[in-house]
Amino acid sequence: MAHLAAGLARRWCPSSLQVVNFPVVQLHVSLRAMRASHTEFENAMNQVKLLKKDPGNEVKLKLYALYKQATEGPCNMPKPGVFDLISKAKWDAWNALGSLPKETAKQSYVDLVSSLNSSSKSSGQVEPRADSKPPGYETLVVTSEDGITKIMLNRPTKKNAMNPQMYHEIMLALEAASKDESSITVLTGSGDYYSSGNDLTNFTDIPSGGVQEKAKNGAILLRDFVGCFIDFPKPLIAVVNGPAVGIAVTTLGLFDAVYATDRATFHTPFSHLGQSPEGCSSHTFPRIMSPSKATEMLIFGKKLTAREACAQGLVTEVFPDSTFQKEVWTRLKAYAKLPPNAMRISKQVIRNKEKEKLHAINAEECSVLQERWLSDECMNAVVNFLSRKAKL
Numbered sequence: 001m002a003h004l005a006a007g008l009a010r011r012w013c014p015s016s017l018q019v020v021n022f023p024v025v026q027l028h029v030s031l032r033a034m035r036a037s038h039t040e041f042e043n044a045m046n047q048v049k050l051l052k053k054d055p056g057n058e059v060k061l062k063l064y065a066l067y068k069q070a071t072e073g074p075c076n077m078p079k080p081g082v083f084d085l086i087s088k089a090k091w092d093a094w095n096a097l098g099s100l101p102k103e104t105a106k107q108s109y110v111d112l113v114s115s116l117n118s119s120s121k122s123s124g125q126v127e128p129r130a131d132s133k134p135p136g137y138e139t140l141v142v143t144s145e146d147g148i149t150k151i152m153l154n155r156p157t158k159k160n161a162m163n164p165q166m167y168h169e170i171m172l173a174l175e176a177a178s179k180d181e182s183s184i185t186v187l188t189g190s191g192d193y194y195s196s197g198n199d200l201t202n203f204t205d206i207p208s209g210g211v212q213e214k215a216k217n218g219a220i221l222l223r224d225f226v227g228c229f230i231d232f233p234k235p236l237i238a239v240v241n242g243p244a245v246g247i248a249v250t251t252l253g254l255f256d257a258v259y260a261t262d263r264a265t266f267h268t269p270f271s272h273l274g275q276s277p278e279g280c281s282s283h284t285f286p287r288i289m290s291p292s293k294a295t296e297m298l299i300f301g302k303k304l305t306a307r308e309a310c311a312q313g314l315v316t317e318v319f320p321d322s323t324f325q326k327e328v329w330t331r332l333k334a335y336a337k338l339p340p341n342a343m344r345i346s347k348q349v350i351r352n353k354e355k356e357k358l359h360a361i362n363a364e365e366c367s368v369l370q371e372r373w374l375s376d377e378c379m380n381a382v383v384n385f386l387s388r389k390a391k392l
C-alpha cells in the first residue's frame with residue numbers, strides 16, 4: 001500500500017486545471033453562472049495543493065475521481081491491468097461515479113475540499129490522520145448493513161427540508177448505493193418528519209447573475225436530482241417516517257415501494273406556492289391515482305393522510321406508528337436476502353420502458369418550474385412563509 005500512497009502522492013492531484021474552452025454562449029448570464037462555479041472549482045483545486053498534510057488515500061482517490069468526472073464526464077479510460085495498482089485504483093474511483101453529471105461532480109469536489117479545510121481549521125489546525133476515513137455527509141446519515149443501504153435525511157430541526165447541499169449529497173449517496181454491495185436502498189428521514197420538501201430559504205441567496213441565474217441553476221439541480229431517481233438501478237424503498245411535503249412526495253412515484261407510518265401525511269401545495277408539479281408527478285400521479293385524484297393533490301393542494309395515500313396507490317402499505325420501524329425493517333431485511341441480480345434485472349424489466357419518457361417529462365417540468373420561480377405568485381408565497389413567524 002505504501003507504493004500506492006507514494007504513487008498517488010505523485011500523480012493524484014492533477015498538475016494543472018485543463019483550460020476548458022466554454023462554447024460561445026448567447027446568454028451572458030449563463031456564462032457568468034458557469035464562470036462562478038468554474039471559479040469556485042479552480043479555487044478548490046488550489047486549496048487542495050495547500051493542504052498541509054496528505055488527507056489519506058481514500059480522500060485523494062475521491063478528489064481525483066470527482067476532478068475527472070467534473071472535467072471529462074464519465075470514465076473514458078480503458079481499464080488498466082490488474083498489476084498496475086495505482087492506475088487501477090484511480091480508474092476504479094473514477095468509474096464508480098458512473099453517469100454523475102459534471103456540475104454535480106464539480107460541486108461535490110468543492111464541498112469535499114471545503115470540508116477538508118473546515119475540518120483542519122475547526123480542529124485547531126489538527127490535520128486529519130493519514131488513514132482517517134474520508135469526511136461523511138453533512139445532511140445525511142448513510143449506513144449499509146444486512147444488504148440494505150439506508151440514506152437518512154438528517155436536518156430534523158428543519159423538518160429535513162432539502163437545501164442544495166442535501167440535494168447534492170442525496171445524488172452522491174444514490175450513486176454510491178447503486179454500486180455498493182447492498183441489494184436494496186432505502187430513503188427515510190430522521191426526527192418527526194420524512195421531509196418538508198424544498199428548503200424555501202433556497203430562494204433567498206440570490207447570486208450575482210440575479211434571480212434568472214438562480215432559477216436556471218435550480219432547474220439544472222432539480223433535473224439532475226430527479227434524474228438520479230429515474231435511473232436508480234436497484235429496488236428503491238421509501239420508509240416514510242412522518243409528514244412529507246412537495247418534492248419529498250412527488251418523487252415517491254419513482255420509488256419501487258413506499259411504506260408509511262399512520263402518522264404520515266402527503267402534501268403538494270404547489271399552487272399555494274405559485275409553483276407547479278415536479279419529480280415526474282405530472283405523469284406518475286395521474287397514472288397511479290387517476291387524473292382527478294392527481295388534480296386534487298397537485299393543483300388544489302389536498303393533503304392526504306397515510307391511509308388515503310395508500311388507497312390512492314401512492315403508498316404501498318401503512319403501519320401503526322408504534323410498530324412501524326420494527327415491522328418495516330424486518331420485512332426489508334428479508335427482501336434484502338433475495339438474489340440481488342434478479343431483483344435488479346426485474347426492476348429494469350418493469351421500469352426501463354418508461355425511462356426515456358420520464359427524463360423528457362422531468363425536463364419539461366423543470367423548464368416550467370424555472371419560469372414559475374420567477375413569478376410574483378411564487379415570490380409572494382415564499383416571502384409569506386419566511387415572514388410568517390414575524391407575524392405571530
Ligand SMILES: CCCC/C=C/CC(=O)SCCNC(=O)CCNC(=O)[C@H](O)C(C)(C)COP(=O)(O)OP(=O)(O)OC[C@H]1O[C@@H](n2cnc3c(N)ncnc32)[C@H](O)[C@@H]1OP(=O)(O)O
Pocket residue numbers: 157158159161162196197198199200201218219221222245246247248269270273275278385389
Ligand atoms: C432546487 C429544487 C427545487 C425543488 C422544488 C420543490 C418544490 C417543493 O418542495 S414545494 C414544498 C416546499 N415546502 C413547504 O412549503 C413546507 C414549508 N414548511 C411548512 O409549511 C412548515 O414548516 C411545516 C408544515 C413543514 C412544519 O410546520 P411546524 O409548525 O410543525 O414546524 P415549523 O416551526 O414551521 O418548522 C420547524 C423549522 O423548520 C423550518 N422549515 C420547515 N420546513 C421548511 C422548508 N421547507 N423550508 C425552509 N425551512 C423549513 C421552519 O422554518 C422552522 O425553522 P425555525 O425553527 O428556524 O423557525
